[in-house]
Amino acid sequence: MNVPISPLANARETDASFPVEVYRRDFPILAKTVNGNPLVYLDSAATSQKPRTVLETIERYYTEFNANVHRGVHWLSEQATRLYEDARGKLQRFIGAAEAREIIFVRGATEAINLVAQSFGRTRLQPGDDIIVSHMEHHSNIVPWQILCEQTGANLRVIPIDDAGELQIDAFERMLSPRTKIVAIVHVSNSLGTVNPVERIIRSAHREGARVVLDAAQSVPHMPIDVQSLDCDFCVFSGHKMYGPTGIGVLYGKAEWLEAMPPYQGGGDMIRSVTFEKTTYNTLPYKFEAGTPHIAGAIGLGAAVDYLNSIGMESIRRHEQELLSYAHSRLQTVGNVKIIGNAAKKAAVISFVLDDVHPHDVGTILDQQGIAVRTGHHCCQPVMDRYGIPATVRMSLGLYNNTEDIDALVRGLEVVRQVFGIANV
């Protein structure tokens, strides 16, 4: 089990092309101590920390420009509207969407999936149609489709995964048929870290005329994404996992689908004219943004995009990949650790269990050392059932993590072993 640590792995961190120590200083919370120890934050898959520029942008918006958008003729409202729409443009360019109106601001990935299920799915699905998801979906990419199945009589079908945590693509392709209307698939698994071959999945689905909803909540923060070259029909992600504020996220949809879809919620801003006889809906993207939107959140998310662009998504991807392989080899030196999910392509996440110690106990003991990890089923109970475990410990990376964070985790796990009296093997 003991894998020697390459001296290179340590040297990487000082790689001048990714000055992680400089970036760490952009995140005020990383200077905190927790339970008397410096915070080691390894829970970015749950939510990422926020750089100062995002915090300051939000404060500046409320201090200098706060007004409602798309409504006032006054100067402040014009400024707020401009900032809000600028943020939409930033998101459009960040994911390579063809037009800004294809970016719908929502509360997060969960709301975006529900929107697609209810607005796109409900009007199109017939009894006997198929919706395909995978065994590694987050509950938020399962339950909205189950609700839709109940409403329409469609069937939910599930792509199996193998022991390594990879999708069984052949099984998926056999599952496809003219009855398949929607394929809802996660890009990067939040519980296993698997990077799915979504290009192939999208191509295969399109050959059968199915539409693809890509859950990119765990990929957009970690790698460059281009929705046009992926050719997905919808793509959803949350702002708070990509260094932006909570309560804001994005639904991307191809304009041709969004145009054809009925509104998801009724209210202000989504209408053009209202009489008691007839209401005319607004154009995209406003048709799907009923009520006063999370203006500060959208602007804050725009600042997060600026921040990510200033570093470069490809640089972030490379940094996190190096750190992930460092973590993999370091964790394998800890006795009794078993990694859950060993796909050939992984990103930013390692789930593991420690023999004879429940993840919840591991989490408490790590927390006493200032180390934040997630323990539990990660909203992926079907994945836990697949591996016959109730829960895992999950460490997940952000751009600010360094090899010292991984070393602290490894030391922390040794303390767990001491507390539980597990002898060194």
Add this chain to the structure above:
Amino acid sequence: MSDLRELYQEVILDHHKKPRNFRRLEGDVRRVEGYNPLCGDRFTVYLQMEGDIVKDVAFEGSGCAISTASASMMTESVKGKTRAEAEDMFQKFHALLTSPQIDTTGLGKLAVFAGVREFPVRVKCATLAWHTLHSALQGKEETVSTE
């Protein structure tokens, strides 16, 4: 580390490794499931009453060290007690973990769980089996959830 040692005391680790009364009871027994959806802890508590006396009590399932040890020590402490005594012990144990003052009177070995007070998210682990027992004592059958 001192808080950790308070939490993971030897007696707790011992009951975690070798849970007592960890078995299924057959026959005329009450059977209630306890579930903590937050961390996936799941126990089945079996209760055999003879008149007003807890004749036998056992459990099965899986959970963290705190919840397993608590279930194990619970079975030891209520066996042979009257229904009212067992209920009283549940109330005292619950109070030990949740009330502002620490009072270990009448709890015996169960006093080791006082250390859990310092870890508010773990209180549910320590009380899961007890809530389940409480339900079984009242003759309820539905699954007890901590949420």
